[in-house]
Amino acid sequence: MSTEAASRRGVPDATVARLPGYLRALTALADDGVVSVSSEELSALAGVGPAKLRKDLSHLGSYGVRGVGYDVTMLAAEITEVLGLARDWPVAIIGMGNLGRALAAYRGFATRGFKVVAVLDHDERLVGLRAAGLVVQAMADLPALVREQGLAIGVIATPPESAQDVADQLVAAGVRSILNFAPVVLSVPGGVDVRKVDLGTELQILAFLAQQRTVPTTRTAEVS
Amino acid sequence: MSTEAASRRGVPDATVARLPGYLRALTALADDGVVSVSSEELSALAGVGPAKLRKDLSHLGSYGVRGVGYDVTMLAAEITEVLGLARDWPVAIIGMGNLGRALAAYRGFATRGFKVVAVLDHDERLVGLRAAGLVVQAMADLPALVREQGLAIGVIATPPESAQDVADQLVAAGVRSILNFAPVVLSVPGGVDVRKVDLGTELQILAFLAQQRTVPTTRTAEVS
DNA sequence: GTGTGTGAAAAATTTCACAGCT
DNA sequence: AGCTGTGAAATTTTTCACACAC
CATH class of the missing domain: 1.10.10.10 (Winged helix-like DNA-binding domain superfamily/Winged helix DNA-binding domain)
Structure with missing residues (x-):
């Protein structure tokens, strides 16, 4: 009701x-x-x-x-x-670089309806290590995570070169919601939602606004 | 021209x-x-x-x-x-927690017209330590950074409780562009631009879209 | 009296379709 | 022939202002 x-x-x-x-x-x-x-x-x-x-x-x-x-x-x-936050959404973070680890350690997922069920990395040398209380898993584990944990959202925190590849693997595994921190445009099939968070873009917008303050306006003959 | x-x-x-x-x-x-x-x-x-x-x-x-x-x-x-990227914009990152350190280590500032000239933290115990090749400075150093380095953009990577306080100090020091990673609405005087990056918000939007896929549409009597 | 809910107006953004320049 | 630049139309979003419910 x-x-x-x-x-x-x-x-x-x-x-x-x-x-x-x-x-x-x-x-x-x-x-x-x-x-x-x-x-x-x-x-x-x-x-x-x-x-x-x-x-x-x-x-x-x-x-x-x-x-x-x-x-x-x-x-x-x-x-x-x-x-849709009445239920908890299982999230996986891919890419255990600086950003990935910071995201994994971020408290606030739990309080907002999300649960980090896995962290993964393409690099075999990181697999098995611990990050923010979770054991880093291999990319090959994705399908099992979807099947067994109901993984629904993937967070891409890899370098730009690997982002599309990771996105493909997420989609192949059945994940249809992706949050992308890599500064690239991902191409995904229809029915998959991608949202992008881009530090560079935000800073550049700030730069534009700051510059506009400095050079207020070109007096465009506003003689009325 | x-x-x-x-x-x-x-x-x-x-x-x-x-x-x-x-x-x-x-x-x-x-x-x-x-x-x-x-x-x-x-x-x-x-x-x-x-x-x-x-x-x-x-x-x-x-x-x-x-x-x-x-x-x-x-x-x-x-x-x-x-x-406005023809020049380089000096940036300071405030808050050396997980996120702050990840941001400080982020390469990509340089290539996009930004330069991290300082990292600071409110916690005296962190001041003097190194993070991403920079010595962590105290909040009290802000005015000098603006004066001597031309600091123009502040990135807030603190816990939500301290964000408004940090914003106030940035504004007081003369910074008029703020990128806020803390999940709070900052109040700043006119003439100061704030942009917000919020992981939680993005995930919640994804959750909404995902949920909408699951429950496609309530068949709202579309009997034509 | 007070503050919501909402039609209607205004503003901003997106999309279309084609004239016009190379 | 090909692709930009742009008025005009369509759509979305914001703002206004007030009837209405408590």
């Missing part, structure tokens, strides 16, 4: 991208014992405008009370449901 | 966000000795549609030749210019 508007297709992408932020804010409020929030307060915590928040939430259904606000616990539960 | 449409305000945000991808593809092509590309080829390498690529590039000016394509070197130079 918690599924209604929830499972209906039609939550806009832009909204989905903001739901994790709302969930985080709600979780923090719940931890502080707060029972109810207004769109004004919640939106401030999430760093968006109140109107946007209300519009976003309206796509999930009516979980607020007019004149009052939103029930923190109930709304958090609903967003958890919509995002 | 390389500045024309380049420095004019009015490059859409969505376009700016894609320029780093184009630049990366162009750099790879140049390394392979390719002289000219069509929008079709370049867009495929960057993972977007050809029409979108052409529209994006049109905001920078006319750098293609009809019937031929784009000059790889020239276009790369132009995008470099527009993004």
Whole structure:
């Protein structure tokens, strides 16, 4: 019954991208014992405008009370449901370089509905060693992980040269969700979702914005 | 002269966000000795549609030749210019935990117009130790870094509890570009740009998409 | 009175399709 | 003939403003 508007297709992408932020804010409020929030307060915590928040939430259904606000616990539960975080998602991290090890050690997976069930590396010399409490496995173990652990999400933390190869192996093993930290565009068959996190891109965007501050604007004959 | 449409305000945000991808593809092509590309080829390498690529590039000016394509070197130079990467941007990484050390060790800053000039940590016990070839500095050194090294970008890789505090110190020291890896919404004064990279958010979006595949669609009475 | 939910308007982004330059 | 550059259309996202429920 918690599924209604929830499972209906039609939550806009832009909204989905903001739901994790709302969930985080709600979780923090719940931890502080707060029972109810207004769109004004919640939106401030999430760093968006109140109107946007209300519009976003309206796509999930009516979980607020007019004149009052939103029930923190109930709304958090609903967003958890919509995002599919009611269950735990088994995650594997591939590539035990600096980044891979840092990701493996990252606490916060557990608290957000994810469980790192394996770390793997292409390099035979690393297989068998321990990283963040897990034994590094070989790439050949992927199919078994999918079969036996229900592995659903692969995180690629390899150098760019190996990323496509790893992606192919993940797909072949049946993984259909990939988070890619390597600075390359992966090509995958339809039905597989890839999201990319790229440090370089973010810095370059910051550089653009910083430069624009320095050279404010070319006065483009704004003589009215 | 390389500045024309380049420095004019009015490059859409969505376009700016894609320029780093184009630049990366162009750099790879140049390394392979390719002289000219069509929008079709370049867009495929960057993972977007050809029409979108052409529209994006049109905001920078006319750098293609009809019937031929784009000059790889020239276009790369132009995008470099527009993004403000003609100069090197001094970067500091704050927080020498797992993630901070991984970021500090990340090669790829140098090749993209950034230089890590300092790594710092709030913890006095880490100050003076070495991380990725740099001596860890104290937070109190920030103003000097800005003054003497021209530090322009701060990367926050601390636990969430300290992130706002670090942001405040960065801003106080004069840094106006922040890349935040901590899962919190930072509040900063106007004129300061913050971009956020959040592993948890990306995974949660993947979970949503994966779940939607599982429960394709609630058949919403599509009886036509 | 108060704050949500939402149509409608505005703005931004994407896609189309073709004129125009080489 | 071939491929860019771009108006115009289509789509998505954001913002507004107010009726409505409590």
